[in-house]
Amino acid sequence: MLLIPCPWCGPRAQIEFTYGGDADVRRPKDAMAATGAAWHDYVYLRDNPRGSHDEIWQHSAGCRRWLRLTRDTLTHAIIDSAPPTKEPPS
Amino acid sequence: MSQPFRIAAGGRIERDRTLSFTFDGRALTGCAGDTLASALLANGVHLVGRSFKYHRPRGIYSAGPEEPNAMVALGPTDTHTPNLRATEIELFDGLQAHSQNRWPSLARDVRAVVDRAAPLVPAGFYYKTFMWPADRWMTYEKHIRHAAGLGLASTGVDAAATYDRRFAHCDVLVVGGGAAGLTAALTAARAGARVIVADERPTWGGSLTAAPTTLDGADSRLWIASTLAELTERDNVTLLPRASVFGRYDQDLYGIAVRRPDGSPNDAAPRETLWLVRTQRAVVAAGAIERPLVFANNDRPGVMLAGAAQAYLNRYAVMPGRRAVIATNNDSAYAAARDLQAAGVDIAAIVDARVEPARITIDGVRHIPGSAVVAARGHSRVTGAAVAHLGSDGKSLDGAVEIIDCDLICASGGWSPTVHLYSHAGGKLRYDSDIAALVPRDELATLSVVGAAAGQFVLDRCFAAGAAAGRQAVAACGYGATVIDVPVCDGQAATPPRPLWHLPLARGHKGKRFVDLQADVTVDDVELAAREGYRSVEHLKRYTTLGMGTDQGKTSNINGLAILAETLNDPIDAVGTTTFRPPYTPVTLGTFAGRETGKHFAPIRRTPLHDRHEQAGAVFAPAGLWLRPHYYPRGGVDVQTASRREATAVRRSVGLVDVSTLGRIDIQGTDAAELLNRLYVNGWSTLAIGRVRYGLMLREDGMVSDDGTTARLAADHYIMTTTTANAGAVMTHIEHYLQLVWPDLDVRVASITDQWAVIAVAGPNSRATLQRVAGDIDFTNESLPFMGLAQGTFAGVPATVFRISFSGELAYEVAVPADYGPAVWDALMAAGESFDITPYGTEALGILRVEKGHFVIGAEADGRATADDLGLGRMQSTKKDFVGRRSLGRPALTAPNRKQLVGLRPVDAAAAIPAGAQIVEKPSLIGPVEMIGHVTSTAFSPEREGFIALAMIANGRARVGDQVFASSPLTDTLVQMTITNHVFIDPNGERLRA
Amino acid sequence: MPEALPREPAIRPVQKVGTASTAGVVLTLRPAATILRLCAPLDHAPFVAALAAAGLSLPEDPCISEQWGDATAFWVAPGEWWLVDIGATLTETTIRADLPARPRAIVDLSHSRTIMRIGGSQAVDLVAKGCPLDLDPTAFPTGGCPQSVLAGVNLLLHRLPANAGFDLYVPRSYARHLWEWLQLAGAEYRISVAAG
Secondary structure, X not given: OOEEEXXXXXXXXXXXXXXXXXXXOOOOOOHHHOOHHHHHHHHHOOOOOOXXXXXXXXXXXXXXXXXXXXXXXXXXXXXEEEOOOOOOOO | OOOXXXXXXXXXXXXXXXXXXXXXOEEEEEEEOOEHHHHHHHOOOOOOEEOOOOOOEEOOOOOOOOOOOOEEEEOOHHHOEEEEEOOOOEOOOOEEEEOOOOOEOOOOEHHHHHHHOHHHOOOOHHHHHOOOOXXXXXXXXXXXXXXXXXXXXXXXXXXXXXXXXXXXXXXXEEEOOOHHHHHHHHHHHHOOOOEEEEOOOOOOOHHHHOOOOEEOOEEHHHHHHHHHHHHHHOOOEEEEOOEEEEEEEHHHEEEEEEEOOOOOOOOOOOOEEEEEEEEEEEEEOOOEEEOOOOOEOOOOOOEEEHHHHHHXXXXXXXXXXXXXXXXXXXXXXXXXXXXXXXXXOEEEEEEEOOOOOOOOOOOOOOEXXXXXXXXXXXOOOOOEEEEEEEOOOOOOEEEXXXXXXXOEEEEEOOEEEOOHHHHHOOOOEEEEOOOOEEEEOOOOOXXXXXXXXXXXXXXXXXXXXXXXXXXXXXXXXXXXXXXOOOOOOOOOOOOOOOOOXXXXXXXOOOOOEEEEOOOOEEHHHHHHHHHOOOOOHHHHHHHHOOOOOOOOOOXXXXXXXXXHXXXXXXXXHHHOOOOOOOOOOOOOHHHHHOOOOXXXXXXXXXXXXXXXXXXXXXXXXXXXXXEEEEEOOOOOOOHHHHHHHHHHHHHHOOEEEEOOOOEEEEEEOOOHHHHHHHHEOOOOOOOOOOEEEEEEEEOOOOOEEEEEEEEEEEOOEEEEEEOOOOHHHHHHHHHHHHHHHOOOOOOEEEEOHHHEEEEEEEOOOHXXXXXXXXXXXXXXXXXXXXXXXXXXXXXXXXXXXEOOXXXXXXXXXXXXXXXXXXXXXXXXXXXXXXXXXXXXOHHHXXXXXXXXXXXXXXXXXXXXXXXXXXXXXXXXXXXXOOOOHHHHHOHHHHXXXXXXXXXEEEOOOOOOOOOOOEEEOOOOOOOOOOEEEEEEEEEEEOOOOEEEEEEEEEOHHHHOOOEEXXXXXXXXXXXXXXXXXXXXXXOOOOOOXX | OHXXXXXXXXXXXXXXXXXXXXXXXXXXXXXXXXXXXXXXXXOHHHHHHHHHHOOOXXXXXXXXXXXXXXXXXXXXXXXXXXXXXXXOOOOHHHHHHHOOOOOOEEEEOHHHEEEEEEEOOOHHHHHHOOOOOOOOOOOOOOOEOOEEEEOOEEEEEEEOOOOOOEEEEEEHHXXXXXXXXXXXXXXXXXXXXXXX
């Protein structure tokens, strides 16, 4: 069971959270104008890296805020936790 | 008291407290403080079990959690706990234990014939022999499983057994309460850190209690007692005896199984508690495990680890035998010999593989250097030891074999540090040739290993390392330094051991040489596996089952690796090790289940009207976590009879149903309508205040995910209704879009499901019923039309009434703050009495909605259906974007042969429709046959006096009137059906607008 | 007058095990309170400042409560608070009238939570059986109001002053489950149930 730092509530047990997947999935701004490929990418395709991964989690049993968690999928080490508005590292 | 092997003085038992117990039905006694193993030995009982594969007689081999042999079933036969180690079971009065894997009895086990047929069952025998024909494996497996194995799971439920869970947090977790562990704990505690100390034994002191030890010139008991006194007194320290730290998990979470002392005065205490400890730092001082010597018949009862024999003597005042041969390759067995001799055991000889002398000498004992015990004599008990001189390579013998009579062989093959938790944390091992053992290779960030667990076998260095680790741990947690005086004690190193992974066989003294006693793996098995090409240690393990027993090879691991390395001519480091994984020791499933069993398996949600349903005799059914009335049997009738009566009441008069379980979400903000526009397929900008609209949600892939009504209470205030099952998911879905995708929308959402009690009143007499209840709401069609809402006082409480219908009848939903629900229910029941108002459950609800042709999420909308498939394509707005819209243009979603929602009626009006049937064109139960659709819901319709069904059928809307077959090979039924429109009653909706 | 209305709470406690002096845990059902969820506008700093200027300060640090007039304000999420009035005199209407700035939303949750009090010398031991929070006062001080999980139920825990234990704000539909669970899990502490 992971210990996940909620940017607001502090370190909490994983059972308080809901996993939301890849943090860098972005809904096309103008969905109707999106190309088929871009929409397909958004709906279906997800990265599954070995190592550092940016994910979204919801603190569902706490403040119910979604947060952006950087986690190592190999070691389960938690590298960073931030509000979702933070831009992904370039 | 007859415990013939109990010595007159010493030990840490309570001699005056005699406890009675039974083993295989035989009545015996022991003392408080005994383990089952020590009590059995005190009674001279050595034969305690039969081995896994060969059914060989086995005895007590160790004195701790590493025990490979002495596993018993504890408790009465039908509720016993199997495979517990006798070396860990604390004796209590009335204990019942049984031996395992023997039939008909321990002494006469008919399957022991396997032992004599052993050449026929080498490693991999089962794989090789029963592989073909492949389809027979299931047949063979049954018999193999019956013959091999350990204890059996109990068949009964032990109602008295409770298990529990405990979350805990600390700065420093110390694993092991011996010299190094207690020193680390005291150091950390004095610095003010929050400390938890866990030890698997009931008593503290670790190896200090297994041998007489002098600390600061006094008996080590004094130091242990004063250290414990201080730790106990400190508020910042939690001491956990009887606590097996079985696993280290992510972010320094440790799993600890804590046993209740049996016979605890507090009967309500759980039998075992799973502690989940989150710590900042861990100090692992878990000690070391002694290794067997691998000689012929080294598994005979009476062969025991030397350290175990010493522990039985010093902890429990038990003599494990009368005349002992000590077989060793290191110094530690000499201390055992010294203590055994002092207690009156006749030491026949010390057989040491080394030529150079040990640091300890014992007067008056025959010392045989450069030699080894090469075989044990005897069958169900040792009668002698065969001793021979070892060649310089350790792989051959020179000189004659001498037989020395004895009833006990104390063997020591060196010590293996207990590195399991270090390995769980990802630590790698290295081979230390000085001590012939695998030790931690690296420093880990949050876990340090000290004492014997780190390969440190000199006592004064264990104390120093414990203190250093304690200081380092608290410094990392931000506490100041502390000073601690470590006791003055023995600081001399032992003479190095002579690595001895297995012994050669002597002519005339053949026998199996067991590497892994629990899994019955021999030297020959390991060598055979290597010859057959299993060169990777991971393959060796799986092929031979080495280390795959419940003991995870605690005593066998390094001997097995070393034998493989020898066979391959590789250094031990190159062979590597298998990975240690949690749990370190077996943990009962009950401990993991904790309180989450029976009715507390998952939380149960009850509506505000639950008691009213109970009073009405409702039969409940789970709906997610909720309990909902399924039907009200009234006079004990079955579900069909009751639900048809309930459905008929709604169609003919009036019924009421508890719909408090539907999800309700409060939506407020200037962008509330915009949010709804984006979430639902249909438009919301035109919904007037005081009106309700039905909405449909998709996933981004275009499939229908949820539906429900949303009401507009004020300009920027809406209440959304979701399905019961999806309430949580829809809330998460909305929060996801609001927080991550459209954070600029000015809207706040809140779940108010628990705030309201909601009662649907349906049927032609529903309006008349509502009008009879005191209040100020006008229920006339003009004031409260279909899809309208009204707020006011109803039955004396503030209420919101929605005129919506799921049944297809004139219907209303009355929503009130939850605590008022029962009073409103009572008022409605009273008002409707003359209409015979009828509470109805989910079964009748299902009939009514199938009759009305309403799809539900999960049945018709099963995640593969679009709005158009369900006949609602025209609901979808073309003027706005909404979740899922972009996917609707994908070719597959507009393909001509998609399954569409239709109704079905049997051609033979009396025929029942099999639930879950496939729809086929041809009257054939035997495939292959093209399946053009499937039945999604069936019901007996009182209104249509026959069975009806909803189905998803390819191009179904264009096929109304066609005849097809509902095929259910599972129930061997085939029914001819006519495709109909999916609405079976009131297709124009006149009733609900009445 | 809410008192006059026919309320039926989720639990009707049955008094158990008499003497509270031997009980390690005392479990009490609290009277119904007014609970209003107050949501600040998108940009919530000016809203909080306006309220503070009017003497109605809201806690800005997460998971902390503050006195709020006669009521208590619990931080529950960024820009969101619960106003809890045990006296149940606060109403949505009076709040709206009293606020110096317009909130984005006020949601009445009064009937949605059942309030249980866990007191006694072993209150922490009982809560720790089902809740993963660090209950040490350094991590969870008096007045703290974190939301977490207890026995599978999402809830809010409020730590009371003077070692009086915790108030649990339990979603109503889970109340009976948790009430039964607490009594079973608390049996080893000789739990006493006070009639509410």
